[in-house]
Amino acid sequence: MAIPAPILERDDVFHTVPPMKMDDAFARVNQLERRDAAALAGLQGDEFELQFYQDDATKMNRYEWGVVREANGINPDCILVSGGPGGVAFGPFLEAGLIPLAHSHPYHTATAASTRAIAGGAVAWNNINGTEPAQNMIERLKIFPSAGDAYFCSQNDLATHRVETPYVVVFNPANIRYIANPDAHPAFAAAPRLTFQINNARALPTAAPHTRIDLTAYAGTVAFWVKHDIDVSGHGGAGIVL
Ligand SMILES: [Zn+2]
Numbered sequence: 001m002a003i004p005a006p007i008l009e010r011d012d013v014f015h016t017v018p019p020m021k022m023d024d025a026f027a028r029v030n031q032l033e034r035r036d037a038a039a040l041a042g043l044q045g046d047e048f049e050l051q052f053y054q055d056d057a058t059k060m061n062r063y064e065w066g067v068v069r070e071a072n073g074i075n076p077d078c079i080l081v082s083g084g085p086g087g088v089a090f091g092p093f094l095e096a097g098l099i100p101l102a103h104s105h106p107y108h109t110a111t112a113a114s115t116r117a118i119a120g121g122a123v124a125w126n127n128i129n130g131t132e133p134a135q136n137m138i139e140r141l142k143i144f145p146s147a148g149d150a151y152f153c154s155q156n157d158l159a160t161h162r163v164e165t166p167y168v169v170v171f172n173p174a175n176i177r178y179i180a181n182p183d184a185h186p187a188f189a190a191a192p193r194l195t196f197q198i199n200n201a202r203a204l205p206t207a208a209p210h211t212r213i214d215l216t217a218y219a220g221t222v223a224f225w226v227k228h229d230i231d232v233s234g235h236g237g238a239g240i241v242l
Contacts, residue, residue, distance in 0.1 A: 003070055003077050007096055012082045012089075014045035019077035022101065025067040026162070028080060029104050030193060032060045033166045034182070049082065061166055062108040067101045068093045085110055094156055103149075107166035107182070116142045118167065121184035125169075125177040129217075129225060130242030141239040143167055143179055145196050150211045151235035153201035163196040169219035177224070192220030209235045 008015050016024070031039035035057040040050060053059050066081035066088035078101070081088050085108075090100045108115050118139050126132045128140040145163040153161045167179045168191035182188055195218040204210040211232045217225040232240055 003068075003079055003098070004096055007079070007093065007098065008044075010092070011046045011049055014040075014043040014050070014080040014082070016042055017044060020079070021075055022067075022069065022078055025069075025078040025080060026102065026164075029065050029067060029102060029164050032065050033104055033107070033164055033193060034189075035060045043080070053082075056112070058108060058112040061104070061106045062110075062112065063106055064088050064103050066090060066093075066103045067162075068098045069101050071097050071099055090152075090156075100152075100156070100158065100161060102162035102164060104164040105166065115181075116166070117181050118142065118179065118184075122170070122178040122180035125179055125225070128179065128242075130227075135242075137239065139179075140242070141237075143194070144240050144242075145198060145215070146236070147209075147211070147232045147238035147240060148235045150198060150201055150213045150230075150232040150240065151209050153198050153213065154203040154211045158201060159199070161198045161201075163198065165194045165196070167194045168192065169194050169224070192218075192222070194219065204231070208233065215240075 007013055028039045040053060043050060063085055064083035064087055066083060067078055068081055069076040069078045088103050093100060123136055123139040127134060127136045128143060143165060149163055166182060168182050168188045170178050170180050170188060170191050172178055179194055180188055197216045199214040201211055201213045204212055213230050213232060214228045215230055216223050230240060
């Protein structure tokens, strides 16, 4: 098994020779979030598409990126898929029997000037994860996976799917965990990035789209929070109720 040749020839697909594995693919998505040109090093794919991202570093995290793996194999081959500002079109890959492993949420929206910046630079983790009585729903909507992400996982029977965010996980002097914009402080450039993993997504038997997921949050590769059996209503850009 390998990634089929017609998939490798798509304009939105980037691969390496020999094929990249999961660790490399995830590292490249992380580098794309950091606008690190190493993300594009050695990639095979449409040269005009590659040039588009190389011309202006902000383009690297103005659009969503996906990681797709072959279905078989304990160490499967992976590809990077470039998406638009609102998502990655995983349909053709699912139809080809491939598995979407991850996608990124870009820091920028449509242009370099517009961002999904957290107001004030940072928000306390417990003020978006359902712990504190005062919950900042606007920032949660920017930071957490969307209801559509959960719905996508259940509809496609994805056992696990990662959502890479552009934000960093930091602590204030009182050792309270914050989620911050990567450019909120010079030291934050090296801070671990916030990643979510959606596990065990399953559709609930209701008329309207309704999904239940387990969700884990990571600072870099270190899991620091998990919540099981989160009910998610709707799809699209709707938020998750915690
Ligand atoms: Zn998403």
